[in-house]
Every structure is written in C-alpha cells, then in structure tokens.
Amino acid sequence: MPGAGIRIDGVSLTFHGTRTVHALDAIDLDIRPREVVALIGPNGCGKSTLLRVIGGLIAPDSGTVVLDGNPVTGPDPRVGLVFQEPRLLAWRSAERNVRFPMDLAGWPEDRQAARAEDLLGLVGLREFAKAKPSTLSGGTRQRVSIARALALEPGVLLLDEPFSALDALTRERFNAELLRLWERTGTTIVLVTHSIPEAVFLADRVVVLSPRPGRVVAEVPVDLPRPRRVTDLDSAFVTSVAADVRRHLVDTTDDAIAMAEARIAVPPGTPPDAPRRHADTEPGTPAWFDPFRPEDEP
Template sequence: MPTLPNDMSLRKPSTPVRGGAVPAVGIDAVDVRFRTKKRDVTALAEVSLDVRMGEFVALVGPSGCGKSTLLKLVAGLLTPSTGEVRLQGERVSGPRHDIGYVFQRAALLEWRSARRNILLQAEMRRMPSAQAAARADELIAMTGLEGFEDAYPHELSGGMQQRVALCRALLHEPPVLLMDEPFGALDALTREQMNIELRRIWRETGTTVLLVTHSIAEAVYLADRVVVMSPRPGTIREIIDVGLPAEREYAETMTRPEFASATGHIRGLLGSVGVGG
C-alpha cells in the first residue's frame, strides 16, 4: 500500500544537461497497489520509463489508468509498492523539492498579486531575494505577464492564472517539471495559445517536462515522445516518437503528415475510451 513519505528535507537542484547518459527520470518496474476496505486495487503494473534530460514526454490514456499516480511517484508523494523511481540518478525516497509541479487549477492565493504569488516559491525555499526578484522578472517577461504583475487572481483570465502558476513552478529553475492536466479547464482558443507558449518556454529553458493530458493533439504537438497507457491497472502500451521537427508552428504542425500519423496511431491504440482529441 503506498504511503506518504515523511522526509521533507530540501534537495538542491542540479543543472540539467539536454540528453546526457543519466536519465532525468528513471522509472523501473514500478507497481502501485492500494488497499481499500473492500478490495486491493492495482493502479500501475510493471511500468518502466526513462525520460532523457531536456526531453518533453506526454502521458495519455483513459481516465483512471494511473497517469497522475505516476507523476506523484516521480515527485516522491507516493512510494511504489515494488520497483524504483530515480531523479537524475538519485533514488526517490521522499518528497522532492527540486522539481516543479503545475496542476489543472492554478491554486493561486487570492490576496496576493501575480508577482507575489510567483515569489511565494522563493519565500518557501528561502531563496535570496535579489536572485528571486530577477528570476521572477525574467519569467514574467518570458510568459507575457508584463503589465499584469500587480493584478490579483480574480482580475486575471484562466490562461493568465496558469501562466502565473507556471512561473511559480519554474522560479527555482527545476531540472524536472511535472504538469498534470494544466490546461484542461481552459477554453479551446486559450488552450491552443498556452500550448504554443509552453513549447516556446520549454525550448528556452531546457527543463525536462513530463505532462499528463487527455488531449491526443496536445500531446503530439508538445512532446518529443508520447507514452500511451492502458486502462487500469495502468501499463505502458506503446511509446511513440512523434517525428515532428523541433521548431513547430502550431497551425502548420496540425497539417503535417507526421502529426496525422501519430494522432491516428494513438487513437487506434486507445479507441474511444475516455480520451479526448
């Protein structure tokens, strides 16, 4: 039965090197089993995956297949029943404070401005104030938040709120960024714009990204590889190299044969079970 580890010690991030011999994330033969009052539930079974330094990997699969559970394992919020998870070669044995995490909801503090929500990360980590302020300015410019630094969450659109959440997650320059359906609550046009922005920011920062999404098109546009998972118990059915160029203009990418091939293949693997377009 998975448990929440007690080790809350801070670990300093190391500088990511794109590619590299040691994977940014290593998942080796992981099983996760939960015990309920009525029965035992296997959430993940024999999952193995290596994510290279600087790589963008997307996870897709039917609802309840264990995608979010996999992110929690990488973050050290859950312990595998069997198997092992490593970050940059180090075994994950408790909550990791060197990673970044973005959720479906921005989870901003309503009484703090956008900038002060971003800097909350610095306060929690006791980062030097000058360093944190400079990094916040850099991220605000990178994400198009200039002019909205002093706005409060209720004054920001959903897309703007998610930009603030992304800045907060990137403030300490994490080697690995985990994203759990970050754009699922946004309207289609805003989601498209956030996809474009996220890919640009990823290219600029070189951070390793592991993204959970229910959108096949989003996964293929954003990622280098797409991991297709089976219904519970979650296993990896196939890992697909999308075969798209590194530089991707959104509208043009949607018309490319590689995009159509990858999305069609993933839909064929998943059928119509709980996964959107």
C-alpha cells in the first residue's frame, strides 16, 4: 500500500484517573502521503499519546483522524506501530513474529511465508528467520519489530522512539537503515524522538509540541535533499535547522514556565479568604507554593 495522507483535525484528549491529565489540546496537522514527520517536545507533552490516537489505539475526546479520506475509529490495519521496546513474542521465531499480524488477518500460509521472507530480507535478517528473540541483540529485535509492523503493507508507520535504547553509533546506522526502508516502501512515517539532530536528519518536517497539554507550536520544514547519509548529521544545514527547532522548544518551555509563575503569583481563593490564608506571605513571594505537591492535593 502506498503512503497514506493523514489529517488530524481538532484532536483533544483528557485522561481521568486518580488525577485529571489534559494530554492533547486542539491538535491540527496535515501529513502528506510518503512524508516523514518527526514529533518533538518536552517529556509528557503527549507525543506518544498522539501516535496512539493516529493508530486508533486511543479515541480522542474530540476531533478526528482521517487516513486517505477514511476516519480512524479503532485499531487500523492501515497503520503499523513500533514501540520503544520490540515487544516480540518470546516463544516465536523471528519469522513467526513477523507472520503474527498475517495470522490474525487470516492470510494463507504460502502468502505469509513469502511476505515474511521479503520483509526479513528488507531489514537484513533473512539468516535469522528461525532465531528466537532471546538469542538476538536489542537492535536486531527492533528490526524484527519493524518488519512485523510492515507485515500488512500499512500506508502509515508510527515509530515511538524505536532506537532510544541503542548506543549513539548504532542508532545513527539504524536511522540510515530506516530511511532506506522508507525509500523502498514509500510508507508515510510519523516518529517520536527526543533527539533534535535525529528529527532533522530523518524528517521532511519537524513538529514541535508544547508542554502538556500538547499543542502544535511550530512546524519546521527540513529541505535537506534525499537520499540522506549519516555524514549529513554533521552538516551546517542540519546544525542550522536543529538550532531553529531548539529555539522553538526553548520558547515554548519558557512560555509554559511564565504561565505557571503567573498562576501562582496570585494566591487562589476568594478575596475575603486570601488575606487569612496568606497573611505570612510577603507580597510577590508565593512561599506557600510546593512544586512537588500533587495538583489535586489541597
């Protein structure tokens, strides 16, 4: 299946548990077919949550996600998802792990075998087809996971920091391999990363999210010609675009801090209550504020 276009329109999501967490707020994003988009932002800003909404694993409170004109209403075979950990089935060989989605989809055995062989060849693991996950390195297991995510020929591949556990040099090599896979499959890719240079190297566009609740605060285009090579990471162009992304990240983080400080500068409570509660607090010094206190604790 060729890369699918994605339209995210007004997506908001709040989690309700022991405390209420407003994760996403009015996310609007258009992603072109075959585009590679990187999501970057502070910890807890909703990047991984947004991936799961795109993949149909979490339903938003409001807003829609549409792939090539068809709404996402639940787990969708048009979408492949790769997590931070490979999440392979320990009792299955590499080949059988890749075939697992095909088993669930009811593909005939001969079609499964041919597709699994092609995918393992694509990720350079044909000779490891019969190996169990426990005998493979972390990076190799993640390649099996990527092959499995591509099993049903999805139009969209979602990557949630798939190489975060790898050392720097191996991670660079795997990023280059990911781009090679993209060139051969034409799949639309949306990836989450905390590495600004990695985002710039891989993506056509870097989307910067604000601290929670996650909002789109900037979209930085990356006009770096393809095919790209690992040596591009050291280029002046990548350094310049990375600096631009970093500026947006710093700005949105500073804005969030300023807003938080503005909220705590005026003690809560009705005017008659405020003098009694804060009689010992010097003007402009919110000494009562404990940054480690849970938000729902009085």
